[in-house]
Every structure is written in C-alpha cells, then in structure tokens.
Amino acid sequence: xxxxxxxxxxxxxxxxxxxxxxxxxxxxxxxxxxxxxxxxxxxxxxxxxxxxxxxxxxxxxxxxxxxxxxxxxxxxxxxxxxxxxxxxxxxxxxxxxxxxxxxxxxxxxxxxxxxxxxxxxxxxxxxxxxxxxxxxxxxxxxxxxxxxxxxxxxxxxxxxxxxxxxxxxxxxxxxxxxxxxxxxxxxxxxxxxxxxxxxxxxx
Amino acid sequence: xxxxxxxxxxxxxxxxxxxxxxxxxxxxxxxxxxxxxxxxxxxxxxxxxxxxxxxxxxxxxxxxxxxxxxxxxxxxxxxxxxxxxxxxxxxxxxxxxxxxxxxxxxxxxxxxxxxxxxxxxxxxxxxxxxxxxxxxxxxxxxxxxxxxxxxxxxxxxxxxxxxxxxxxxxxxxxxxxxxxxxxxxxxxx
Numbered sequence: 268x269x270x271x272x273x274x275x276x277x278x279x280x281x282x283x284x285x286x287x288x289x290x291x292x293x294x295x296x297x298x299x300x301x302x303x304x305x306x307x308x309x310x311x312x313x314x315x316x317x318x319x320x321x322x323x324x325x326x327x328x329x330x331x332x333x334x335x336x337x338x339x340x341x342x343x344x345x346x347x348x349x350x351x352x353x354x355x356x357x358x359x360x361x362x363x364x365x366x367x368x369x370x371x372x373x374x375x376x377x378x379x380x381x382x383x384x385x386x387x388x389x390x391x392x393x394x395x396x397x398x399x400x401x402x403x404x405x406x407x408x409x410x411x412x413x414x415x416x417x418x419x420x421x422x423x424x425x426x427x428x429x430x431x432x433x434x435x436x437x438x439x440x441x442x443x444x445x446x447x448x449x450x451x452x453x454x455x456x457x458x459x460x461x462x463x464x465x466x467x468x469x470x
Numbered sequence: 471x472x473x474x475x476x477x478x479x480x481x482x483x484x485x486x487x488x489x490x491x492x493x494x495x496x497x498x499x500x501x502x503x504x505x506x507x508x509x510x511x512x513x514x515x516x517x518x519x520x521x522x523x524x525x526x527x528x529x530x531x532x533x534x535x536x537x538x539x540x541x542x543x544x545x546x547x548x549x550x551x552x553x554x555x556x557x558x559x560x561x562x563x564x565x566x567x568x569x570x571x572x573x574x575x576x577x578x579x580x581x582x583x584x585x586x587x588x589x590x591x592x593x594x595x596x597x598x599x600x601x602x603x604x605x606x607x608x609x610x611x612x613x614x615x616x617x618x619x620x621x622x623x624x625x626x627x628x629x630x631x632x633x634x635x636x637x638x639x640x641x642x643x644x645x646x647x648x649x650x651x652x653x654x655x656x657x658x659x
Binding site for chain 2: 320321322323324325358359360361362363365366444445446451452
C-alpha cells in the first residue's frame with residue numbers, strides 16, 4: 268500500500284512533465300513546419316555601399332530597408348528577401364546623393380526600390396553560408412551570390428547576419444550618358460551589411 | 471648651369487620651382503574658376519578632381535621649394551633698397567608662401583568636410599582631415615575662395631614689383647630669376 272502511494276504521484280508527475288512535450292508540436296503547429304523566421308532590428312542594422320569617385324572611395328548607406336528571412340542554419344535552407352528604399356541612400360554629400368538618385372543613376376522616381384530574393388543557400392562551413400539569389404535594381408534583374416555569416420544568439424531571441432557582395436553597376440544600367448564610363452565613377456560597388464535580427468512570424 | 475643660388479643669381483632649382491609653380495598656379499586658378507562656374511554634373515566632377523590633384527601637387531612642390539630655400543638661401547636684395555621697400559618685399563614673399571600652403575590645405579579641408587575624399591590623380595587617396603559637416607564645408611569654401619582672391623592681389627603686387635625693379639630701379643632683381651642668356655644679360659645703366 269505504502270508503495271502505491273508513492274508510485275501514483277510519481278506517475279502523475281511524469282504525466283504532467285510529459286504534457287508539454289506531447290502537446291508542444293500540436294500547439295506550436297505552423298512555427299515548426301519551416302525554419303525560424305527573422306526580421307531586422309531597426310536600431311542596430313547597417314547596410315552600406317562603397318563606390319569609387321575620381322579614384323577615392325565614396326561610402327554611403329541606406330537608411331531604410333527591410334529584411335525577411337526564414338533560415339535553417341543546419342540544413343542551409345530557407346528564404347530571404349531584402350528590400351531597399353533607394354531614396355534613403357546617404358553618402359553624406361547632398362549633391363552626390365541627388366546625382367545618385369537622379370535619372371542618370373538609380374532613377375529612384377521610376378525605380379524606388381531594389382529587391383534581393385534568394386531561396387538557394389549553400390553552407391561554407393562553420394557559420395558561413397552563401398546565398399544565390401537575384402537582385403532587381405533599376406529595372407534589371409541579375410543573379411548575385413552573397414556570402415554571409417549567420418549566428419543565432421540568446422536562445423533564439425536574436426540572430427546576426429553579416430556579409431559583403433560586389434556588383435558591377437553597368438550590369439544594372441546604372442550610370443547613363445557620360446556617367447557610363449568607369450574612369451571617374453568606378454564600375455564596382457561593394458555592398459556590406461550587418462544585420463541584427465529578431466524573430467518574426469513567417470510571411 | 472648652376473643648381474644652387476649664387477650671391478647675385480637664383481640657381482636652376484630655385485628658378486625651376488618658381489616658374490613651375492607660377493605656371494601651375496595659373497592653370498590651377500583657371501581650372502578652379504571654371505569648375506565652380508559649371509553646374510553640378512559629370513564635367514564638374516572631372517574638373518574639380520583635376521583641381522584637387524593639381525592642388526596637392528602644388529602643396530608638395532611648395533614643401534620641396536621651402537626645404538630647398540632653407541638649405542640654399544636666396545640672393546640678398548639690392549643694398550640700396552629702402553627699409554619700407556625691403557619690408558614690403560619680405561612681407562609679400564612671406565604671404566605668397568603662406569598662400570601656397572593655406573590654399574591647398576583649405577581646399578583639402580573643404581573636400582573632407584563635404585564628404586569627398588581627395589585622390590591624387592587616382593593613385594593615392596589622401597586621409598580625410600575633418601569630419602563631414604555642411605556648415606564647416608561652406609565656411610571652408612568661402613575661406614578657400616577668399617584666399618584665392620588674396621593670391622591674385624599678391625601675385626599682381628609681385629609682378630608689379632618685379633617690373634618696378636626692372637624698369638624703374640633698373641636693377642637685376644627680375645633678371646636673376648630668368649634662366650639662361652636672359653638672366654646673364656648685363657644691365658646697361
């Protein structure tokens with residue numbers, strides 16, 4: 268009898284402890300169907316670019332852009348979409364900004380946004396990956412590979428992604444007329460991003 | 471040909487610096503004036519980039535020239551010049567040297583403050599001297615243009631003084647800065 272009194276609570280306890288494990292998948296449902304999703308933390312994320320003007324590097328950044336990413340780092344699988352508001356570019360020189368927004372460069376009144384979409388990822392070992400996606404800029408879509416590092420911190424409450432990529436502005440017809448030459452404004456533009464990500468619901 | 475200065479003549483180095491800088495200053499002034507009158511655009515970018523490269527060249531030449539001058543002092547002024555005349559000669563030469571340094575430096579500062587790094591002919595990128603600031607850039611551009619106007623006035627005084635030495639005083643002050651046979655021509659009094 269004594270043993271039964273001890274066993275019964277133990278079974279009850281075991282059942283209570285098992286409940287979340289059993290109920291968990293059913294309750295969490297859709298969230299576990301795909302990899303975890305993320306969006307940028309507006310405060311800390313940076314998206315910068317560097318071109319060359321008359322031989323000297325010219326740095327700028329985009330003040331407004333959105334990131335939607337669902338990524339499983341173990342399988343290197345997921346979806347990524349980055350949208351950049353090109354009007355928000357800032358090179359710390361108002362004249363240069365106006366020229367870059369203007370019809371001879373990005374023509375932001377006709378092409379206000381650039382979009383990068385990727386659903387093909389490759390593991391490069393460690394926390395390093397490569398996205399093979401498509402950049403649509405200035406009405407032109409071109410494949411663009413973007414190597415990046417990705418790290419989940421703080422028990423899944425935060426993630427960080429960093430990377431760089433280079434593109435040739437001529438591939439996107441950016442720089443028209445006399446600006447088409449590359450002697451005074453370089454062809455290559457380097458992009459670099461450092462994103463602080465927070466969990467998001469799947470799109 | 472003598473490289474170093476002698477008591478009555480400038481040597482080839484000092485003459486070379488003087489005339490090279492003189493010619494480049496005229497070109498530089500023309501490019502700068504043309505550049506600011508152009509509207510924003512491709513041509514202005516090209517013209518002002520050349521103005522900056524040439525300005526940095528002039529800055530380097532002024533440094534070399536001053537170093538050479540320190541090691542190889544110029545021939546003295548004619549002994550019969552009055553005190554005030556000597557004072558004016560030294561002051562205007564000092565001002566010319568000061569402008570040879572402050573013009574490129576204020577231009578470089580202006581470029582840094584306006585967020586545009588200076589490249590020397592696309593080969594070397596110079597460090598930015600100050601942080602980006604629009605009010606500072608505006609002020610520096612005013613100073614740069616003001617100094618360039620002061621340079622025009624000082625050069626005018628310099629040329630007038632050289633002609634005064636040659637035509638009025640009939641001494642060798644102008645001739646001793648001229649190369650070859652012009653410089654060696656004896657003054658007929």
